[in-house]
Amino acid sequence: TTSIVIPDDYTSYSLDDFCVPAHYYDDLKCVLLPKGLILDRVQRLAEDICHDISSPLVALCVLKGGYQFFTDLLDCIKNHNATSEKSFQMQVDFIKVKSYMNDQSTGVVNIMGSDNLASLKGKSILIVEDIIDTGNTMVKLLETIKKFEPKQVMVASLLLKRTKRSNGYRPNYTGFEIPDAFVVGYALDYNEYFRDLNHVCIINERGKKRYAA
Numbered sequence: 476t477t478s479i480v481i482p483d484d485y486t487s488y489s490l491d492d493f494c495v496p497a498h499y500y501d502d503l504k505c506v507l508l509p510k511g512l513i514l515d516r517v518q519r520l521a522e523d524i525c526h527d528i529s530s531p532l533v534a535l536c537v538l539k540g541g542y543q544f545f546t547d548l549l550d551c552i553k554n555h556n557a558t559s560e561k562s563f564q565m566q567v568d569f570i571k572v573k574s575y576m577n578d579q580s581t582g583v584v585n586i587m588g589s590d591n592l593a594s595l596k597g598k599s600i601l602i603v604e605d606i607i608d609t610g611n612t613m614v615k616l617l618e619t620i621k622k623f624e625p626k627q628v629m630v631a632s633l634l635l636k637r638t639k640r641s642n643g644y645r646p647n648y649t650g651f652e653i654p655d656a657f658v659v660g661y662a663l664d665y666n667e668y669f670r671d672l673n674h675v676c677i678i679n680e681r682g683k684k685r686y687a688a
């Protein structure tokens with residue numbers, strides 16, 4: 476499906492035009508995606524997903540970064556299911572996956588909590604992620620999940636980064652395609668910082684130094 480393409484020459488927003496925590500003000504360059512815009516886009520993604528799905532679904536949250544998108548997306552899906560003739564049952568599951576240090580992928584994708592994935596056998600799965608950057612995490616995660624013989628697997632990612640480091644993987648549903656910059660906020664982190672920031676922002680060099688591992 477389509478996504479909203481944020482071009483490289485996109486005029487982002489000033490930190491002074493939105494509410495940004497004082498403790499991060501000096502560490503950010505700009506606001507790329509205000510939370511309100513994200514929520515409106517997520518509502519449309521939920522409609523697109525509900526249009527395609529009719530059988531019971533397991534929504535699988537990829538922790539930690541996926542938790543905010545997962546929460547907001549499922550709120551919209553639940554509201555759709557409560558107001559339309561066609562509804563489908565949904566179960567939730569959580570898996571923790573880690574591969575980043577500072578602003579780089581280590582190349583090693585560490586999947587934790589995969590022991591309880593046996594319950595995915597024969598089910599329709601929707602993997603919910605915050606961002607696809609190199610694509611390493613998703614390719615490795617899909618390999619692992621497919622071993623449990625699910626009926627079908629779809630992937631929804633809020634962000635897809637346009638980067639030469641990409642392995643070419645593209646999800647079934649994408650919120651926004653963004654330029655090749657390290658973004659934080661809306662549960663996306665830099666060494667565990669900035670998850671407590673509402674908007675998707677671009678970190679600045681000062682922030683990368685201050686919170687370097």
Ligand SMILES: O=P(O)(O)OC[C@H]1O[C@H](OP(=O)(O)OP(=O)(O)O)[C@H](O)[C@@H]1O
Pocket residue numbers: 537538539540541572573574575580604605606607608609610611612613663664
């Ligand atoms: O496409 P890739 O280059 O693999 O990058 C995307 C993945 O990396 C980040 O997770 P991270 O390793 O930072 O763990 P976290 O979700 O706990 O922040 C992000 O949340 C995605 O899961």
Ligand SMILES: Oc1ncnc2c1N=NC2
Pocket residue numbers: 575606607608609656657658659663664665
């Ligand atoms: O831009 C990013 N911001 C936070 N986390 C990640 C990013 N890309 N891959 C993982």
Ligand SMILES: [Mg+2]
Pocket residue numbers: 537538539540541572573
């Ligand atoms: Mg992650």
Ligand SMILES: [Mg+2]
Pocket residue numbers: 540575663664665666667
């Ligand atoms: Mg992270």
